[in-house]
Amino acid sequence: MADISALNLRFGIPGHVTFRDAPGGLAVVEVANNVANATIALQGAHVTNWTPNAAEPVIWLSPAAKFATGKSIRGGVPICWPWFGPHATESAFPGHGFARTVPWEVTEATMLPGGATRLTFRLIENEVTRAQWPHAVQVENHVTVGETLEFDLATRNLGNKEITIGDALHTYFKVGDVRRISIHGLEDCSYLDKVDGGSSKRQSGLVTIMAETDRIYIESTNDCLIDDPVLRRRIRITKRGSRTTVVWNPWIEKAAKMGDFGDNGYLGMVCVESANAANDVVKIAPGGTHHLWVRYQVEPSA
Ligand code: BG6
Numbered sequence: 001m002a003d004i005s006a007l008n009l010r011f012g013i014p015g016h017v018t019f020r021d022a023p024g025g026l027a028v029v030e031v032a033n034n035v036a037n038a039t040i041a042l043q044g045a046h047v048t049n050w051t052p053n054a055a056e057p058v059i060w061l062s063p064a065a066k067f068a069t070g071k072s073i074r075g076g077v078p079i080c081w082p083w084f085g086p087h088a089t090e091s092a093f094p095g096h097g098f099a100r101t102v103p104w105e106v107t108e109a110t111m112l113p114g115g116a117t118r119l120t121f122r123l124i125e126n127e128v129t130r131a132q133w134p135h136a137v138q139v140e141n142h143v144t145v146g147e148t149l150e151f152d153l154a155t156r157n158l159g160n161k162e163i164t165i166g167d168a169l170h171t172y173f174k175v176g177d178v179r180r181i182s183i184h185g186l187e188d189c190s191y192l193d194k195v196d197g198g199s200s201k202r203q204s205g206l207v208t209i210m211a212e213t214d215r216i217y218i219e220s221t222n223d224c225l226i227d228d229p230v231l232r233r234r235i236r237i238t239k240r241g242s243r244t245t246v247v248w249n250p251w252i253e254k255a256a257k258m259g260d261f262g263d264n265g266y267l268g269m270v271c272v273e274s275a276n277a278a279n280d281v282v283k284i285a286p287g288g289t290h291h292l293w294v295r296y297q298v299e300p301s302a
Contacts, residue, residue, distance in 0.1 A: 002027035002042055002103070011109040016117060024067035029106070031145045034115045038145040041073060045104040045121035045141040048076035050149045055298055056231060058149070060174040060269040064262035072100045074260040075172045075269070079141060079153060081123075082133055084166035084246075084277035090132070096170065098129050099139065107140070116146025135163045153292040157284040164283050168246065168275030169294050176230020178249055178270050183207035185224035185237075186245060192216040192278060209270060212251035216278050220245040224272055229301060236297040239274040241282075241290060246273035 004027060007019040015032070022028040022041065028048070031038040039049040048065075051057045061075035072078055081099035094101065108120035123129075123139040136159035144150040157163050175181050189203050194214035203217065206227075221243055226235040248271040255261035274294045276282045282290045 007106060011106050011119075013109060013111060013117075016111060017109045017119070022067060024071075025069050026067050029109075029119065031117045031119070033111065033117050033145065035147045036116075036145050036149075038143075038149070040119065040121075040143060041067075041076075042106065042121070043069065043103055044072065044079060044100040045123070045143070046073055046076050046078055046100060047143060047149070048073060050145065050296070052147050052149075052298055055233070057174050058235060058296060058298060060172040062172075062260055062262050062265050062269075064260045064265065066260050070101050072096075074258070077151070077172070078170040080166070080168035080170050080273075080275070081139065081153070081155070082137075082165040082167065084168050084244075084275055087132075093132050096168070097166075098132060099123055100170075102126065102129060104141065112144070112146070114146065116144050118142060118144045135159055135161075137163065148295050148297045150295045151293065154289055155282075155284060155292075156289040157286055160286045162283055162285055164281050165290065166276050166281045167290075167292050168242075168244075168273045168277060169292065170246075170271060170273045170275075171294075171296070172269045172271050173226055173235055174231075174268060175226065175228050175270055176268075178209050178267050180229055181209065181270060182227045183224055183247060183270075183272060184227060185222045186217050186220055186247070189217045189220045189245075191218065207247055209247075209249050212254055213247055213249045215247045216275075217245040217247065218278065218280060219243055225299075226270065226272060227301065232301045234299045234301060236295075236299055237272055237274065238295045238297070240293045242274040242276055242292055242294070244275040244277040244280045246271065246275050246277060248273065 080096035087093035
């Protein structure tokens with residue numbers, strides 16, 4: 001268990017960066033600065049809230065989310081790493097990798113000149129992760145909480161052989177009514193439709209969601225915009241080091257089966273994930289670092 005007093009002594013910034021115990025034996029860090037506030041669980045380096053000043057929360061956290069050691073939190077920004085989806089050969093290994101369910105240590109908390117706060121988390125390996133991922137790496141999640149929310153998920157290969165990873169920021173965005181949003185930026189992209197046996201299709205026009213949706217858009221590097229007429233805002237997603245975008249909403253039956261979505265929770269969220277998934281895996285040479293960099297920004301409706 002994290003030593004909250006030691007964390008506050010070492011990384012706390014009075015009034016701005018505060019570590020505290022959370023349900024289920026988890027520890028979180030609360031960030032409050034002049035431009036935004038955020039909450040990040042040390043398990044998974046998992047952002048569960050980001051609210052820029054004068055805005056509604058941008059990140060969706062399920063009202064029925066379960067907080068427990070070793071379990072992924074439903075909502076927020078889970079980190080998928082070092083593979084996306086099911087493991088390629090080992091069905092017993094956890095879906096989306098293990099990064100989201102292990103503790104990460106804090107290595108930095110800094111107030112930046114423009115008013116934002118940067119925190120750095122480093123994944124802590126254990127016997128299980130080493131058995132599932134026998135490679136020498138350093139994985140850091142640099143999170144910058146400001147008027148925008150930025151992530152730099154950096155994977156450094158410390159070994160002497162090339163490694164291959166898949167990764168994603170599996171972000172759940174809060175929307176007014178998923179049936180009324182449109183997602184811009186994926187027009188004409190090819191995608192694998194996971195609700196239609198993984199068949200390959202091409203996006204025609206904007207993405208709208210009126211049923212279970214689980215799509216892996218390949219070769220998609222443009223900004224995406226979630227246009228939300230109900231909350232009267234657009235969320236802009238800008239990314240580098242990611243060639244895949246995943247759009248997911250479980251809809252009614254799947255959400256009910258999951259048991260941690262809450263009643264009608266699926267209507268208030270959409271995942272637009274900046275990823276390297278399916279065939280788009282990343283090879284990292286010895287000594288090299290791969291950065292999955294993503295920025296979220298709220299804009300008024302057009
Ligand atoms: C999405 C996948 O990224 O994550 C879906 O494309 C999956 O297939 C969803 O159902 C949620 O995954 P999990 O492991 O968090 O329930």
